[in-house]
Amino acid sequence: MLQALLMLSLIFWSHVAAGATDPQLAAPFLSLWEDQEGRTTFADLKDTSFVPATPDRLNAGYTSSIIWLRLDLKNTTAQRVSRYFEIELDTISRFDVYVRPQAEPILSGGQLRPWNAADGHRHPVVDVTLDALSQGTWYIRLENHYSLCIIAWLHSAETLAAKESREFIVFGSYTGIMGFALIISLYVFMSTRHVVFLHFATVLLTYHLGFQLTNFGLTWIHLWPDGKEWADRATFILMELSSIAGIFFFRHSLELPRTLPKLNRWLWIPFVKSLIALVWCLFAFSTELVAVSVQCLGVLLLGYYGVGIYLWRRGYAPAKYSSIGWLTVILFNVLTILQAADLVRFDQPWFRSAIRFELMLMSCGLQAGFLAIAIGNQFQKAQREREIEYLERRKLEKNLDDAHIVQEAFIPHDLKGHRFEIVTSHHPSARIGGDWLGYHHDVIHKRLILAICDVTGHGLPAALLSGAIHGAFHGLSRAEEVDALEGPQLLAMLMQRINDVVGMTAANTSLLATMLILSIDLESGRMDYINAGHTPMVLVRDNHPVYILEGGSPLGLNSQPSFGVGYYQGQPGDTVFLYTDGLLENARSPRRLQLHHLSRLLTTQDPLEAIQKRLEDLTGPEATTMDDDCSFILCRLQSA
Structure with missing residues (x-):
C-alpha cells in the first residue's frame, strides 16, 4: 500500500516539477498505409496509398503487417519552428525514417537495430524542424513483434523535455521503491527462511523490475543497445519468467498444497506453457506468439483473482489482500491487452498514454503493496500457529516431565x-x-x-x-x-x-x-x-x-x-x-x-x-x- 501512495504522490509531483505542459496531437497531420505483405520499399512507396490516420487505424494491435506513416507539416510563419515528432510505443522492433529525395533512412532504430542511447529518448523521436514559410514530409516505417497501438505527438523542445523528465521521475522513483522492496523481501527471507518472501522477491525482480524496465525501454537502450535479437526478445522472455515466478508465488502465498490440493496439482500446465513459449521464442519469434502468450497471461491473472476470492470467502484471511493485489494489476493489464489487441479504443489520447505508463506503474505499485500485505498476513498467521504449536509442545513437555516423575516413582x-x-x-x-x-x-x-x-x-x-x-x-x-x-x-x-x-x-x-x-x-x-x-x-x-x-x-x-x-x-x-x-x-x-x-x-x-x-x-x-x-x-x- 505504501508503494501505491508513493507512486500517486510522485506522479502528481512529477507533473508539477516537470511543468504541466502538454504536447500537440500529431494525428491530424498523419496518414497511414498498411503493407500486409511487408515487401514494399521506400522507393516503391506511393503517396496515393495513404489514408488519414484515424484512431482506429492507429490502433493496429498485434499485426504482422508493416505500418507506414506519413507526416505532413507546414510552417506558415516567418520564423523557424523547432518541432519533434514522437511515436509513443513502449516496445518497437524496428523503425526507419525517410525523407525524399534521399533513398536511405535519415534515422533508424528499434530493438532489432543498434540504439543510440546518447539521445536519451525512450520512444522514437524525429526532429521535424521547419524553416520559415516551408513544409516537409516524413515517412516512417514501423515493424513490431508487439502491439502497434500508436499515439503520436508533436513536441516543442520544452514539452518533450518536460514529458521525458516526468517519465524519468516517475520511473526512477518506481524502480527505487521496487528495489527497496526487493532488498527488504530478501532480508526477511534470510531472517525467517519463510519461502514465500523469496518467491515475492522473485516476482519483484522479474516482473516489477526486469519486465517493466525492459518493457519501457530502459534496459535495451542503456544496457544492451547493440543487443538486436536479444533486445527484441527480452520483453517477451521476462514476461514469461514473470509468469513462472508468479505461479510459484501464487502457490506458496495461498498455501495451495494445503488449501486447494487439487488445483495445486494442475499448476504444472501454465508452467509448461511458459517453458514452451520461452523455447519457441528462441527459434521462431513472431507477433502471433506474443499475442497468444499475452492472452494466456490475462487468463492466468483472472484465475489468480478468482482463486483468491474463493479462498477469501472460505475464511482464508491472507487471500483477501492477495486477490485485491491481483485485481489491481488485472484491471490495468486488461485495459492494456484490450487496447493492444484493438478490442477497445479510448478517445482521449492522454488516457491511452497513461494506461501504458503512469497508471500501469501505479497498478504495479498497488499490486506489490497488497501482495506484501498478503504475505505479511500469511507470515503472521504462520507465526501465530507456530506460537500455538510451541505452547502446545511446552504443555506436552510439561506433561511428559510429570509423567517422568510418576514413572520414576515406579522404580524402587x-x-x-x-x-x-x-x-x-x-x-x-x-x-x-x-x-x-x-x-x-x-x-x-x-x-x-x-x-x-x-x-x-x-x-x-x-x-x-x-x-x-x-x-x-x-x-x-x-x-x-x-x-x-x-x-x-x-x-x-x-x-x-x-x-x-x-x-x-x-x-x-x-x-x-x-x-x-x-x-x-x-x-x-x-x-x-x-x-x-x-x-x-x-x-x-x-x-x-x-x-x-x-x-x-x-x-x-x-x-x-x-x-x-x-x-x-x-x-x-x-x-x-x-x-x-x-x-x-x-x-x-x-x-x-x-x-x-x-x-x-x-x-x-x-x-x-x-x-x-x-x-x-x-x-x-x-x-x-x-x-x-x-x-x-x-x-x-x-x-x-
Whole structure:
C-alpha cells in the first residue's frame, strides 16, 4: 500500500516539477498505409496509398503487417519552428525514417537495430524542424513483434523535455521503491527462511523490475543497445519468467498444497506453457506468439483473482489482500491487452498514454503493496500457529516431565536386607520409556520376588503399558491368594495374570512385552524363575557366569502363552543379574556391549560401577545418546 501512495504522490509531483505542459496531437497531420505483405520499399512507396490516420487505424494491435506513416507539416510563419515528432510505443522492433529525395533512412532504430542511447529518448523521436514559410514530409516505417497501438505527438523542445523528465521521475522513483522492496523481501527471507518472501522477491525482480524496465525501454537502450535479437526478445522472455515466478508465488502465498490440493496439482500446465513459449521464442519469434502468450497471461491473472476470492470467502484471511493485489494489476493489464489487441479504443489520447505508463506503474505499485500485505498476513498467521504449536509442545513437555516423575516413582530404590542386597538402574531413552523393574520382599514367607519387563516401542504408549504391569505385579504379589502358593505356582499365577492385563490393555495396539520374574527363597536359597520372551538371566558364582537361557512367548501375544520355567539352587555369594536388551544395544558406534563383556564386568569388585562406566564409554555421559531404554536389577545373596 505504501508503494501505491508513493507512486500517486510522485506522479502528481512529477507533473508539477516537470511543468504541466502538454504536447500537440500529431494525428491530424498523419496518414497511414498498411503493407500486409511487408515487401514494399521506400522507393516503391506511393503517396496515393495513404489514408488519414484515424484512431482506429492507429490502433493496429498485434499485426504482422508493416505500418507506414506519413507526416505532413507546414510552417506558415516567418520564423523557424523547432518541432519533434514522437511515436509513443513502449516496445518497437524496428523503425526507419525517410525523407525524399534521399533513398536511405535519415534515422533508424528499434530493438532489432543498434540504439543510440546518447539521445536519451525512450520512444522514437524525429526532429521535424521547419524553416520559415516551408513544409516537409516524413515517412516512417514501423515493424513490431508487439502491439502497434500508436499515439503520436508533436513536441516543442520544452514539452518533450518536460514529458521525458516526468517519465524519468516517475520511473526512477518506481524502480527505487521496487528495489527497496526487493532488498527488504530478501532480508526477511534470510531472517525467517519463510519461502514465500523469496518467491515475492522473485516476482519483484522479474516482473516489477526486469519486465517493466525492459518493457519501457530502459534496459535495451542503456544496457544492451547493440543487443538486436536479444533486445527484441527480452520483453517477451521476462514476461514469461514473470509468469513462472508468479505461479510459484501464487502457490506458496495461498498455501495451495494445503488449501486447494487439487488445483495445486494442475499448476504444472501454465508452467509448461511458459517453458514452451520461452523455447519457441528462441527459434521462431513472431507477433502471433506474443499475442497468444499475452492472452494466456490475462487468463492466468483472472484465475489468480478468482482463486483468491474463493479462498477469501472460505475464511482464508491472507487471500483477501492477495486477490485485491491481483485485481489491481488485472484491471490495468486488461485495459492494456484490450487496447493492444484493438478490442477497445479510448478517445482521449492522454488516457491511452497513461494506461501504458503512469497508471500501469501505479497498478504495479498497488499490486506489490497488497501482495506484501498478503504475505505479511500469511507470515503472521504462520507465526501465530507456530506460537500455538510451541505452547502446545511446552504443555506436552510439561506433561511428559510429570509423567517422568510418576514413572520414576515406579522404580524402587536400592535395598539391603537380611541375606540379600538389591541394586537397581533405570535409563529411559526419552523422558519416559517402556522398561520397568521392581521387587517384593515377603518378610513373612522369607522370600524375595524380582521382576523386570520391556514393552515394545518407546514413549508414551510403552510407558502406559509398563505402568499397568507395575500395578498388576505389586497388586498380585501382595494378594492373600498367593500366600499359600510355592515358588513355581506363584510365578505361574503372576505371569498369567500379567499376561491378561497386557492383553486387555494393548488389545487394539501392536504392543507386546517381555518379562522375567525370579522368586528366591531366602531360607533354602532355591531360585525359581519364569520367562516370557525376555533376555537371559545371568548368575555369577565364584567369578564364573552362568547363563539361564530358558525363553518363552511374549506377554500379550495370546491368552494361553507358553513360558520358560526352571529353578536353580543358589547359595551365599551368588549374584543374580536381570536386564533389558537396551543394555546390549545402545552405542554410538558398532562397539556394542556383548554378553560375555557384561559377564566379565559382573565378576569385578564393584560390578555396578563397572557397568555404568562401560555404558558411559559407549553411549556418552549420562546416556544422552541412547537408542533404547536400558534397565537392570542386581541382587547379591549373603550369608546369615
